[in-house]
Amino acid sequence: MAIFRLDNELDLLERVAMKDEEAFNKIYNFYCDRVYAFSRRILQNDFLAEEVVQDVFTKFWQYDQLAEIEDLYLWIRALARNQSLKILRRQAVEVRAGVELAKTWVEHGDLLNDQVSYRETKRLLDKSVNNLSDQQRKVYFLCHVEGLSYEEAAKKLGVSKNTLKTHLKAALKHIRKDLLAGDRLTAILCIMGLLR
Numbered sequence: 001m002a003i004f005r006l007d008n009e010l011d012l013l014e015r016v017a018m019k020d021e022e023a024f025n026k027i028y029n030f031y032c033d034r035v036y037a038f039s040r041r042i043l044q045n046d047f048l049a050e051e052v053v054q055d056v057f058t059k060f061w062q063y064d065q066l067a068e069i070e071d072l073y074l075w076i077r078a079l080a081r082n083q084s085l086k087i088l089r090r091q092a093v094e095v096r097a098g099v100e101l102a103k104t105w106v107e108h109g110d111l112l113n114d115q116v117s118y119r120e121t122k123r124l125l126d127k128s129v130n131n132l133s134d135q136q137r138k139v140y141f142l143c144h145v146e147g148l149s150y151e152e153a154a155k156k157l158g159v160s161k162n163t164l165k166t167h168l169k170a171a172l173k174h175i176r177k178d179l180l181a182g183d184r185l186t187a188i189l190c191i192m193g194l195l196r
Contacts, residue, residue, distance in 0.1 A: 006030050009072050017066040027072070028057055035080045042084040052083045128178035129171075136171035139164055 006012060006027065015023035032053055039052035056079050060066075069075045129140060135157075142153040143164075154164040 005073055013066045013069060013072065016061070017064075024057075024061060027060070031073070031076050032057065035076060038077060039080050039084045042081070043087060048084075048087055052080055052087065055083045056080050124178070125175065128175045131178065132171050132174055136167050136174070139167040140171040140175075143168055 009027075012023045012027055016027065035053050035056050036049050040046065040049035043049055043052070056076060059079060060076065129137060132140060138157060139153065142148045142156060143150065148156065150161050150164055150168075154161045157164065159167075
């Protein structure tokens with residue numbers, strides 16, 4: 001592949017070092033399409049390739065050691081490659097950040113839905129428990145909220161273990177019936193004993 005260079009590059013570099021815009025424009029016009037094509041091959045994106053062209057020639061204009069450049073074509077090409085790779089790295093970081101953000105949104109969305117479902121389920125359960133008779137409510141509270149054994153709860157209430165079981169069975173039947181009338185998922189969770 002033939003590499004085309006300007007005949008008077010060293011002279012133009014000296015003039016650009018002195019901020020000669022005419023010299024800069026000659027170099028820009030000669031190399032901008034080459035920088036664009038090179039960057040476009042790496043980035044596969046027209047807009048980003050144009051961004052590289054702007055970055056390369058902005059850095060070239062601002063570079064204060066232009067006299068030290070031995071091969072302008074290789075210097076500009078290296079700068080274009082580095083800028084293109086920098087953009088690719090930035091895109092990779094943005095994609096990873098986007099994926100993590102999406103995961104977080106999904107997780108928080110699920111958490112919010114879970115919290116809403118739990119609150120609604122708890123509200124329905126509390127309503128059903130409040131509709132129990134006094135004795136059934138006491139038995140349910142001692143066994144399912146405080147976690148007492150049947151023997152401990154029966155002793156605390158001054159009733160037999162069998163009487164306690166009868167009251168608890170009636171209380172749970174009433175709660176299941178209330179919950180089944182409202183929300184099947186809530187009823188299933190309650191029946192499985194996941195909500196207390």
